[in-house]
Amino acid sequence: MEVEETQAGRSLLANSNMSSAEVVLGFLEEAEPWRLRSSQFPSKVGGKPAWLSQKDLPSLHELECEICRLPMVFLLQVYAPISGQDRSFHRTLLLFCCKTPECYSHNDSRCMKVLRSQLPRRNEFYPYEPPPEDEPPNGTEEDHTVLSVSGFKLCWMCGCPGNKACSRCHTVTYCGKHHQTLHWKHSHKKECCSPDATVVTSSPLLFPESELVTEPEEEEDEEGKQGKDTEAEEEGSIQKSLDCPSLADTLTETDLEEMAMHETEDNKVFQHFKKKIAPEPHQVIRYSRGGSPLWVSSQHIPSDEDIPPCTCGAKRMFEFQVMPQLLNCLPVDSTGASIDWGTLAVYTCSASCSHGDQYCPEFIWKQDFSSDQHLQIKDT
Template structure:
């Protein structure tokens, strides 16, 4: 078991100014609040590896590393595909994660922490005022493709330009206010991601005594059971079932958690199947080993409004592994690694049944 502290993430409504880059937010949905204005991921870098369409921003976690100046400001950005058919069993090609970090003294932010109250000057959009980088009006990702008529609206590609044109830009093109009104058809609902430490589990010494007593009783009962009956009982207590029950027990105290953060710790798996070995986690491009940092929980799906008949945006958990030394990549956003684990078919049926009961 890991002794590394686990921090839980929960969703909370927040005023829009608190979710801007200058506040170094952790958040879900909306557009990314980019940390560094330079070296943003390329347009092809944020495309789904299955369908080729641009991904949309899912969440970001502000995770500075104490005592490491180059990571004084450090944020992890996760993107996912909105095409339900791309979410096949245990396939991670529909999700991506990037890391950005800055020293305390940098060209974008003041040396002192941001104020707790709303700054006097705020606008709806956050222009890349220093780097001059262009962002897509639809998704907030890098976008240098400009509207051929007004030359002011920019997009990450033809797909989002077409969506925006049909939704509103056809009517707005050429007006002074057109470029500040972006289509949010593809974006997830925006919320702040607040964190608090997970409480340590209570001492279960008394429970262990009870388990020992039960084991003695069980042993005497086992001797009297036929072999066929034992096999039938074992079928209902598979390793996969044990892992799933352990997962449910672990999150029971805080069922609304949507993120579990524990850099250098271990993920909480939902299944005994498709668990990565050390060899499955690729090293960073700098050569350093990647370590577990945080995971996205299935509870987040309830807040994303992605339920649909048939195929759907779905996962059991998304485990993020990052460079153990948090290396610098020449001011570039560094691509990190995600392991997507899904529920087994039996678990999925049980989860859906439970959700239906809770909604009644």
């Protein structure tokens, strides 16, 4: 009954009666652009943010990297309504990250941010009824290259609030000088004031866009079934997942044996991690509100005191984690300093408190691989 109440069947919580220990896995899948617009309540990676609340968008300051102070870039969003709680009828968690490789120092989370937006079923932005399954007719829907929402001008480069217009053509807006300069050098120098300036390439700053689709994680001891899945995958017959190398692909048998030889505590955690992801090596998200994250290392695991309570006073609890496999699908430099993580664990307000139309900051914890694991994964 509660499931019917949820508007988007594509929600991560389509299976919303799950017990807290159950894990829902997220995979990347190509999708038509209209499916990833705000009105479709998407879960997605890359592209521009599909803002849920169309008012009170986060300030530039809130979207700044705490290390280099440059604007962060949208990484992904998860649509995760809470069944039976009207204030969370629509609920989206958006994750942003810095694009400066030097900001990614070991086990330092300051280059990442997560924001929560939620709305009751009856709200001023979206119809009460679920969105239609078919593509809306052209012209009535927002365009995907939208430059403004409800009066907010958005930055052409990053899709975040930006009301500073190009002083020559006055048609393109930016969040600030940094993105204006990047766009100018990239293409706007040629396009500015030209008649087809809007027939532009996509922003070079954004991560490639794809939908996040989900399925519940299978129980561990169904060996027969899992064996079958793995075979099918090797034959390439699971066509829906994008063609990204999995973490398992980059580890050889010898690597595994070597690791088994020095059975440190850290390796035990890492072995457990790999065993757990082996049946579904392309998973990029593990969602389990109130559950626990799958750590990649025994080092830098947060204690309860490390996780600050929400501004409303309620405790924060684990909600989902981003897996290192996602990095294989992002065009990030694999040599030297680059955007990197072992896993990103997101903790959110256990009450999922309402802040009106505002975007509420939540807590993210970056855990990196210990140094030898890192080598073993990055080699090959």
